[in-house]
Amino acid sequence: MAKNKKILIVDDDPDDVELIKMALADKPYELIIAWNGKDGVEKAKSEKPDAIILDIMMPEEDGFKACKRIKADRKLQNIPVLILTAIGKHFSDTTYARCEGLTLESEDYIEKPVDGEYLVKCLKKFLGE
Amino acid sequence: MRSPVVNTGRSFNEPSCSKLQGIAKTKTGETQDMTQEAKILVIDDEEVIREGCKKTLNRNGYEVDMAKDGNIGLKKVKEKAFDIVLLDLKMPGLSGMDFLKGVRNIDPDIVNVIITGYATIESAVDAMKLGAYDYIPKPFSPEQLRQVVKRAIEKRRLIEEAKKLRKQQEQFVLMVYHEIKVPLTVVKGYLNNLMKDEMISGNEGFNHMISRSLLRIDSLIQLSEDMLNFSLLKGNQVKRNIEPTSVIDILNDAMESVSMDAKKRGINIELIVLDEPPIIKVDREDIKKLFTNLLTNAIKYNKDHGSVFIIVASKENRLFIQIKDNGVGIKKESLNRIFDEFYRAKDEKTRDITGTGLGLSIVKNIVDSYKGNIDVESEPDKGSTFSIYLPID
Numbered sequence: 001m002a003k004n005k006k007i008l009i010v011d012d013d014p015d016d017v018e019l020i021k022m023a024l025a026d027k028p029y030e031l032i033i034a035w036n037g038k039d040g041v042e043k044a045k046s047e048k049p050d051a052i053i054l055d056i057m058m059p060e061e062d063g064f065k066a067c068k069r070i071k072a073d074r075k076l077q078n079i080p081v082l083i084l085t086a087i088g089k090h091f092s093d094t095t096y097a098r099c100e101g102l103t104l105e106s107e108d109y110i111e112k113p114v115d116g117e118y119l120v121k122c123l124k125k126f127l128g129e
Numbered sequence: 130m131r132s133p134v135v136n137t138g139r140s141f142n143e144p145s146c147s148k149l150q151g152i153a154k155t156k157t158g159e160t161q162d163m164t165q166e167a168k169i170l171v172i173d174d175e176e177v178i179r180e181g182c183k184k185t186l187n188r189n190g191y192e193v194d195m196a197k198d199g200n201i202g203l204k205k206v207k208e209k210a211f212d213i214v215l216l217d218l219k220m221p222g223l224s225g226m227d228f229l230k231g232v233r234n235i236d237p238d239i240v241n242v243i244i245t246g247y248a249t250i251e252s253a254v255d256a257m258k259l260g261a262y263d264y265i266p267k268p269f270s271p272e273q274l275r276q277v278v279k280r281a282i283e284k285r286r287l288i289e290e291a292k293k294l295r296k297q298q299e300q301f302v303l304m305v306y307h308e309i310k311v312p313l314t315v316v317k318g319y320l321n322n323l324m325k326d327e328m329i330s331g332n333e334g335f336n337h338m339i340s341r342s343l344l345r346i347d348s349l350i351q352l353s354e355d356m357l358n359f360s361l362l363k364g365n366q367v368k369r370n371i372e373p374t375s376v377i378d379i380l381n382d383a384m385e386s387v388s389m390d391a392k393k394r395g396i397n398i399e400l401i402v403l404d405e406p407p408i409i410k411v412d413r414e415d416i417k418k419l420f421t422n423l424l425t426n427a428i429k430y431n432k433d434h435g436s437v438f439i440i441v442a443s444k445e446n447r448l449f450i451q452i453k454d455n456g457v458g459i460k461k462e463s464l465n466r467i468f469d470e471f472y473r474a475k476d477e478k479t480r481d482i483t484g485t486g487l488g489l490s491i492v493k494n495i496v497d498s499y500k501g502n503i504d505v506e507s508e509p510d511k512g513s514t515f516s517i518y519l520p521i522d
Binding site: 013015016019022057086087112113114115 | 306307310311314315317318319321322
């Protein structure tokens, strides 16, 4: 039997993490949690996940910076990154537009609350399932 | 370079007290006397004037650069950030007027002061129409020059201050938006999960309570988004992405985004294009918001199985879009207040309709920002018609 795919969830809000877990509960994924961007990049290095679900607004290091660092790291840059955030896309396009790398480099952008089916669909696409 | 807005993102999760301290710190840091560090560029083809200004102003501790025509001036402005430009109008090469036109695109916050002879006072007025702040007639004494420069520096300081305040306001609103929206999405997420349980969604009482809760939460999420949108629009903080766009495309987009709500109530939306409108230069998201807000209202304040018509036409240099519904209409006494912030026309027919009272204010702001017009006609029980005129270029 094939090994379960590893998904790294980077989010500082325990409720958000729980909701993502609920959405993926019956899926054959191994879930790893990191509570901020810095921790997230570290875990991406040590755990080598198959995909990363990344929140934007986090202490220590936000999702923008974490995403940028992941995409700049040759060993990590091929891991698909899904941005999952409460901030509407229009606002991030306009207000945060000057942060290069978000829409360009992340594989997708999902607005919270997470729609389980859609999240699974995205993950499947990026995992090549 | 200005610091990117991204920094605001970082401060989101800092405790609010440290954020306030941060603001206070920058404030004291920057209220220090700017005269000591003001950078001034003198653009004049007469060497005597250039050198004279430099000498006088250096004595006050200002940093002074010189350029002998507008082209060199523009080049210098591109290379270095200046606070004040002292500008002659008549110069060989690029004139002062052309410099003013050019500098707007490089640094619109530079305070330009025209150096001019009495005979050309009219052109000084023209220059001020182009954004020059003040003028000083030739010949002038060192003391007169210092006075004018002092005033210009004060103006520059006020511009900077206003910019900083706008930025702080933007950060604050974004923070509030985020802090409100995150818990709301969590609650919504949990409720959505509850509804997936057939034991719960199958129970009429539970179903009703959760459905109503979800509806109220959606309306709060909408409020937080409207507030942010509104505040950013007011402060001109929305970074516009102006590009040639087809209005029909945007209308189709907007129709798509309200289609679910329309379908639920059996409301038909029809787009009637009287003549193919030209491509206009707008920010797609702005115009989509404008149409979506109007369509949302046309659906919300409609009757079940009602209709919405969108009529598009263009005449001369104006684009005309009409959104017409045959819903509950607006009472005469409410009609002139509907564009007011937070105003909501409430009566027995609309009591159950949730909303923020910001939708139409945002519409009005967007239309105004494109120098357009919006009119409304309405009759209770017959429906409302919103007519928008947008200039084409």
